[in-house]
Amino acid sequence: MDIQFRADGMPMDKKMRVVLAQREDAPQDVLRILASEEKPFVAGNPSCPVDVLIELASDSDDDVRLAVAGNPSCPSEVLADLARDSNADVRLVVVGRPFFPPWSFVGLEPYQRKHIRTLLASNPSCPSVVLAELAHDPDEEVRRYVARNPSRSPDSHADKVAADEKPFTSPALLERNAHSKDPDIRCDVANNPLTPPEVLAELSNDTCSGVRGRVAGNPSTPPEVLAKLLHDPNYFVYESACGNPSTPSEALAQVACDPDAWWYIASNPSVPPKTLLRLARSRRRARVRYDVARNPSAPYAALARLAKDKYYLVRRAAARSSTFPSDLLAELAHDSYKIVRLDVAENRSCPSHVLAMLVHDSYEEVRLAAAKHPSCPPEAIASLAVNRLLVPDDTSISTTELYRSPCSPLALNAGESLLGYLERLAVLHDKGALDDDEFAVAKRRLLSDVEKPLG
Known part of the structure; x- marks a missing residue:
């Protein structure tokens, strides 16, 4: 290195x-x-x-x-x-x-x-x-x-x-406690993933909505029982069944006909891709799009749409997803919001060429996050200490120029002068951030690589 x-x-x-x-x-x-x-x-x-x-x-x-x-x-x-x-x-x-x-x-x-x-x-x-x-x-x-x-x-x-000391999770004890008069004990049994399916099916008819709700959220509950609980009149039970990954895909697709169900099924990985694409097109429900962006089963067409979402929180959810496609991550690495680019730099699936670019981001938090990433190329990290000095402290430079590849020449924004960049280098030199040799190298590089102003 x-x-x-x-x-x-x-x-x-x-x-x-x-x-x-x-x-x-x-x-x-x-x-x-x-x-x-x-x-x-x-x-x-x-x-x-x-x-x-x-x-x-x-x-x-x-x-x-x-x-x-x-x-x-x-x-x-x-x-x-x-x-x-x-x-x-x-x-x-x-x-x-x-x-x-x-x-x-x-x-x-x-x-x-x-x-x-x-x-x-x-x-x-x-x-x-x-x-x-x-x-x-x-x-x-x-x-x-x-x-x-x-x-x-x-x-x-x-x-x-x-x-x-008999374990609480033995099937015999779970079945016995399923008939307890105490609803809290029945809730514990309904919430236990080791509870036998036949016991969960019996508890799905319990008079207590709390018990039925925990059955609806239990991943061990039989699919046919979950499909039935989707029609429960209690909203806690309904919401739990909508979010359960064991709920059948066909049943979730039918529930999606009700827009009120979108809030609960958008993050469920068992929702069919066609339904998720429909939810990604929801214009007035940013929270639904946010959950779709986090869903590992979301199709590429839905993710490509969400990468351009007008709400930055939706784009953040996409940038943090470990299953988000690498080409769409590269697109989000040019986002105008610093926090979105930071999420891309911290994503464990971020490709190395995107990290090499983010190492030269205008914000220090993004640069350091990219440098800490295990997939960041060592040569990109080695150049960080010098290249970061050529990026201005203000935000007058256009977004396009701030995301230039580190190997491409530095371009001046309209209204910026070469003298202004040289003055910044001189200030760094006077403060001791650059020694004489470093100052000479940075100035020579700036003078040799600078392009004409844009516009």
Whole structure:
């Protein structure tokens, strides 16, 4: 990675150093340099060299040790030492790790905090000797976590605890509680995804609308029961059935004939694509279009329409969708609203060529979000520290010019002069943001790349 460093070997920009320290594709020699100044960020980077992690594990800063404890690349011997750290939060992170070495549990001092004992009891790496001790814990919740631990010994006291405490989710107990006189208990049964389908079908006829509503929202409810609940007179039941992804597509398409149902079915992935396209054309219901933009089953034609929606909140929903097509994301990367472009930069599905453009956005939040993205090209990040200085601080430049490719020449807006850009560079130089060499390079580049004004 070709990164611009100052004379002391560090990147020029403070925020740029933080971005580099967090990137997993950063070279180890770069991380070694950054470890002297950006310790917490380097300590949490899975690509951090092992010798640097060992050194940072004994740092006096609690935040640095906490980051080391949560690093998936942290060596087991370092974790064993951190399990006895003076800071309780560091110990919490260590004992809660699923691959914490079993031998490290043995010999730990007694834990006074219930939360730590609970993490130990639920950790699959916890050895049987520790689980056997926790099985006699005075707190019932800790004992229950021991009973549920998949690593417990078959003949341990934990199995005796499990035998004495029948799980609430057993089918026999659920069926018995379905006939309880207490409506709250029946609601709990109707809301439980482990409730047998025949019990849910019976509860769908309950006199309590709260029970029927929870049956309508349960993904384990049989489709034919959900289709029936779509005609329930209670609006809570009706709304829950409309939003249930297990509701049959044919039934949802019929419900879509009622415009009042659009509010409830727009986000349901089981709605047919043809119906979603119809909802995307709703002119007076921005919330309906917002939900369609978030729907993973929305067809391309609907998404292309929503990418041009007049309401920026609808475009935001589209920009944040992980299933939004890459070519439409590239279109939203030119949006006039900064917050929409920021959503595009933070989208995990954003393509690399779009991120390379957003690295040179006019707003710092967008640039940093694009630089932090794991798919952002390293060469685009390397040029960020210099190229960002050529973008004016005001908004006088047209939107088209602000989104030029980083490799294309810088164009002046109508009414802007070359002198104005040179004056901005001079101010940066006077403030110390640019040293003599950087100022000379930026000025030479500006003079050689500038085009004639537009218009």
